[in-house]
Amino acid sequence: MKTTAERSTAAPNSSVRPMVALVGRPNVGKSTLFNRIAGRRIAVVHDAPGTTRDRLYADAEWNGLPFTVIDTGGIEVVPETVADGRRPGPQRVLAQDSAPYISMMRAQAELAAEQADAVVFMTDARSGLTAADEEVADVLRRASCPVLLAANKADGNKLRDQAVEFYALGLGDVHPVSALHGLGVGDLLDEVVAALRKEIDTEEDAPGEADAPEERVELTIVGRPNVGKSSLLNRLLGEERVIVSPVPGTTRDAVDTFLEWDSTPITLVDTAGIRRPGKVARGVEYYSVLRALRALRRADVGLLVIDGYEGVRAQDTHVAGAIIDEWASVVVLINKWDLVEKGPETRAEYTRWVRNALRFLDYVPVLFISALTGEGVHEVLPTALDVWRARLDRIPTGKLNRIVQDALAKHAPPSKRGRRLKIYYASQPEVDPPTFVFHVNDPGLVHFSYERYLENQLREAHGFPGTPLQLLFRPRRRPGAEDRG
Numbered sequence: 001m002k003t004t005a006e007r008s009t010a011a012p013n014s015s016v017r018p019m020v021a022l023v024g025r026p027n028v029g030k031s032t033l034f035n036r037i038a039g040r041r042i043a044v045v046h047d048a049p050g051t052t053r054d055r056l057y058a059d060a061e062w063n064g065l066p067f068t069v070i071d072t073g074g075i076e077v078v079p080e081t082v083a084d085g086r087r088p089g090p091q092r093v094l095a096q097d098s099a100p101y102i103s104m105m106r107a108q109a110e111l112a113a114e115q116a117d118a119v120v121f122m123t124d125a126r127s128g129l130t131a132a133d134e135e136v137a138d139v140l141r142r143a144s145c146p147v148l149l150a151a152n153k154a155d156g157n158k159l160r161d162q163a164v165e166f167y168a169l170g171l172g173d174v175h176p177v178s179a180l181h182g183l184g185v186g187d188l189l190d191e192v193v194a195a196l197r198k199e200i201d202t203e204e205d206a207p208g209e210a211d212a213p214e215e216r217v218e219l220t221i222v223g224r225p226n227v228g229k230s231s232l233l234n235r236l237l238g239e240e241r242v243i244v245s246p247v248p249g250t251t252r253d254a255v256d257t258f259l260e261w262d263s264t265p266i267t268l269v270d271t272a273g274i275r276r277p278g279k280v281a282r283g284v285e286y287y288s289v290l291r292a293l294r295a296l297r298r299a300d301v302g303l304l305v306i307d308g309y310e311g312v313r314a315q316d317t318h319v320a321g322a323i324i325d326e327w328a329s330v331v332v333l334i335n336k337w338d339l340v341e342k343g344p345e346t347r348a349e350y351t352r353w354v355r356n357a358l359r360f361l362d363y364v365p366v367l368f369i370s371a372l373t374g375e376g377v378h379e380v381l382p383t384a385l386d387v388w389r390a391r392l393d394r395i396p397t398g399k400l401n402r403i404v405q406d407a408l409a410k411h412a413p414p415s416k417r418g419r420r421l422k423i424y425y426a427s428q429p430e431v432d433p434p435t436f437v438f439h440v441n442d443p444g445l446v447h448f449s450y451e452r453y454l455e456n457q458l459r460e461a462h463g464f465p466g467t468p469l470q471l472l473f474r475p476r477r478r479p480g481a482e483d484r485g
Helices: 030-038 090-096 099-115 131-140 157-169 185-204 229-237 284-297 314-325 346-357 377-391 397-410 448-462
Strands: 003-005 019-023 056-062 065-071 118-124 147-152 174-176 217-222 255-261 264-270 301-307 329-335 366-368 423-430 435-440 470-475
Touching (some): 030 118, 030 147, 030 185, 118 131, 147 157, 147 185, 157 174, 174 185, 217 229, 217 284, 229 255, 229 301, 229 329, 255 377, 264 377, 284 314, 301 377, 329 346, 329 377, 397 448, 448 470
Parallel strands (some): 147 174, 301 329, 329 366
Antiparallel strands (some): 003 255, 255 264, 423 435
């Protein structure tokens, strides 16, 4: 096993949406613009600065280009004690442009410039240019990604005229907008999409791109913080590729490593620990979790790492759900197995416990490993590749319909309001993941329990270890006739 390359920064493509970060000091309208772009009210909007608490992101599309928009609000200013001994309110802190506030704004801008594919720097046309704006602009001038400057709250001609003062920041054109009323937002998005498309074209035409492998199996290591993801990566590679620390949250970005196993090119991705949304800290962790979730979008197989000493936690099930939401395959890795006291039946009992806790993943392999000692780690890559190959399996139509007919014979569909589901025939039009289309008399008669039964019958007959199956039900109607069951 050889490492053939170091880190890869994936160019935006059809499977990985480019990210657009909204950056600016509190109370300039980032969340309002976020909701406007997302097309629905997701972020909590309030006049008080710092209202946005959790990481917020949403998929959006403009002029045919899909992208992910990120609300980077929630920079909390630590109030300073003023001369009279009272703590100033949020507005007073903003007016003072306090040093702690500016430093946090600068850190936020640095993160956005490093992590996003484009940045929308939001300012307030009503308040005018501030010292905090100048500090952020100083960072963004050196950003490698496109930066677009938006002067928000420009609701009238007078405010739109006043927005010209932001040209002093040296970030190019100023786009006066009103996120609340939608004024100028379309023009701003036109510029954002044009900048993203230019970046995509640049990445695709970059020198040496043709030398990169076209097809690689994407294995993404995910889990909650401090379960041993980076230690596992280092053990798989046989080298100290990633910094490992006992402190939760050491990994801040999704790190790609290229390797080959059994002549198969692999991209192995280490990610930051994924906490519950309400537990995600602002700043660095905010972006870290976002990158971890983004890495899952391009994953073929998610390697779900669970702390064997602590056992399955509620957050483990949430992370597992995030993998399934992206239709990735799964291998469950019970790490720190060296710390668990074992008896003759420990492994079997633990397996039953894990499968009971992760009921919706009863079809996935469960491996017991120790990234520290190396126990069981040799099974990880072969098992992951077996699961990946299962994603590409196709059942011939004849065999598929025999499986379906046998399933119907063993357990007929239940009736619903006097009507019974009829399955005429089935086909598998797609793989990666395997997708099955059932042509029926009425899709509304399909109960979720019977759908699960059909899925289990497919797995019993053909396997598909660790791989989600997509079952679609389509009506088959005869011209001029209605099937009444």
